[in-house]
Amino acid sequence: MPVSEPKPSAARSRTWRVAGVLLLIGIEALLFGYSYPFFSLALEKKGIATWLIGLNASIAGAGILIFGPFVPWLIDRMGLRLLVAAQFALSLASFAAIFAFDNIAVWFVARFVMGTCFAALWTTTEIWLNGVVDDKNRGRIVGASGTLYAACQFMGPLLLSGTGSTGSLPLVVAMVPLAIGVAVALSIRSAVGEVDDEEESGDVHTLRMSLTLAGSLIAAAFLTGIGETAMQSLLPLYGLAHGLNDSGASRLVAVFSLGEAVLIVALGWFADRHGRRLTLIGCAGIAVVSTLAFPFVMDKAFLLEPVVFIAGGTVSGLYTLGIVLIGQDFRGQRLAVVSTGFAMAYSAGSVIGSTPIGFLMDLFGAEALPITVAAGFMALLIFLLRPGQKKAAEVSLE
Template sequence: MTEKHLTMLADAPLTGPERKRSLVAVIACISVVGMGLGVSIPLLALLMERNGVPASLIGLNTAMPALATFVLTPFIPALLRRIPAIPFLLSCIAISAIAMPAYYLFPNVWLWFPIRFVNGIAFTGLFVVSEFWINTLADEKNRGRLIGIYGTVLSCGFASGPVLLFLVGTEGAAPFAVIALLIAVAALPLLLFGRGLAPRVTERPTRSFASFFIAAPAATLAGLVYGATETNIFNMLPVYGVRIGMTEQTAAFVLSIFAAGNILCQVPIGLWADRTDRRFVLLVCATVGFLGVLAIPFVAHSIWLFAPTLFLFGGVVVGLYTVGLTLLGERFRGADLASANAAFVMMYSIGALIGPPLAGGAMDLWDPHGLIIAMSGLCGLYVAVAGWRYFTAPRQPRSPE
């Protein structure tokens, strides 16, 4: 399999104020992605659960954005050669804003499949172009800081989504209208701050990335496991919560606890990974994730036990994504690193695609604890892979940079 890589190239170096304006514009796009997904995933899952849709079908429906990512990503470079970045992003925002009331106007789960796929295409465009745009604003002195801001804002969007859902509720047109309005308003920073500052996009030579799955299985598989785990938490955990007796609002609100762990623990885990063997950090994160999933049935009936457990679980399991990318940066350089990152993102999308149907099918077989079996099984398999790599892979010296 081959992947086209994007390189964001500015026509001329940006001044300090222009860089700040450009950063505001791209952060607005990231906020849309985070908040839109953070609200829509639990909202749609809860509405399908309320209407008696089987958990397996809920899982398949929630996999549509991941399928859109898998299908669209190879075509984005060609699209951006024909459509400038700002109009492209504005089109994605418009499509996403229109999709939200469409869910309300067409309350049929089978119609939600194409709507959700199209909405996923819009989110994919926002995510991919924003990520590459922010990379053009970074240099080697501030790349970690800016990408850290990117990750934090994205996680904050996920966290604020369930809070917003808790405030506006799940009844009627209100949640759909509020989400659509917020997404539409997010276009303003692009128009006010991004015009004339958006970078161009060109292709780099294609490269097969199958070899990276063999060369760095612990790092690349970390993307798959985190993609499946994160998507299952935001999609299936609210359903699990309702089935064990939580209210819909509480079941959605606890997702913010998971997201808060994501927000607050990325930097400490990253600092730890810079000071020790990163494969060991992956093994610890995987082990804590495995134990955290197994603990859910024992603590979910008490919010005072469930909250800290979910916070710790969310904070540590995100290390799979953070440290997985960091380990690839340790192992590879230049074009190899770009290809390795592409493989990692593809694995994340595959995980997000297969995770919800797997969990939903497990819940249909054992209601509701099949979710725990599916998630712990995946985490347990990754513990074995991470442990095998930690104990058998040759140690490589760290780059002095």
């Protein structure tokens, strides 16, 4: 019958929108993992001072803090499709500029532009994915996107090991997936009436409840940024302080990162089945318990890695569950504003994270790491369990 013809086509179109955004996330993660070691190694080969190489990395990481406030405005003016395509195109142009003008000033300007685009892509592709998935499978798909991101980021350095860091080959190899990203972004077209085109009502009460809920999510992003960065950078020192050798201390970070990559899929599935706010609270509670357990399992090999694995998954899971809840509760411009604030809070936590906790470790010893991280998540847990916060969440979920 004629009326049934459009249904398979509509389903295929929706499937491509989700798959296309996931492909963009994979490309972004691949180039993110590729660019950090590439710039460090390439600049080292040029005889650049180590502090300048560090500065080059820092200006890349600061991008979202500078550009973030403008993201919602740009989404409103350009739309996600054109904005994401432009970010891939600017990243492509940055590599092309290095290829054409092998000058140190160009390397720094290109790194800043590229770092800003990658950071903004991280935010805008999350917003886009939240807009095109259906709410029933939101947790599963957003969780899977986190695992996809981790896997593709892991592949970046492997790709660089094949291309090397000198000559034109690594630049050309980087430009190819970025060009594909431009083409894919432009090919994803919104359908009228789908989730990514919905607008929020202007009800003040709903807005107030939404902002109340968003406050806890932004706090979760900030604390996750602190905890995740501190663990990634200081966990090796914690292992050394407990008598592990360099290999064993580095392995702690690998196990922590593996937990980040694997457990977020399970957390997304659990959130879809058993409630997202409940999962967020449970995740915060497990993050507290697992990090506090570190001192008690460091001398027990059969317990150490499982505890570190669980800590990695739950600490990272708080970020993923926050993204899921934002997609569930916000639409249109509010989705862009809250998602951008969420990403900026995480980035701010990442920038702040290691320095004060490292200072506390110098003052009070290695146990300051798990205790400080656990204290932050305990504060979040208490905030989430407040009666007023629970009521606000329930109203926003109706």
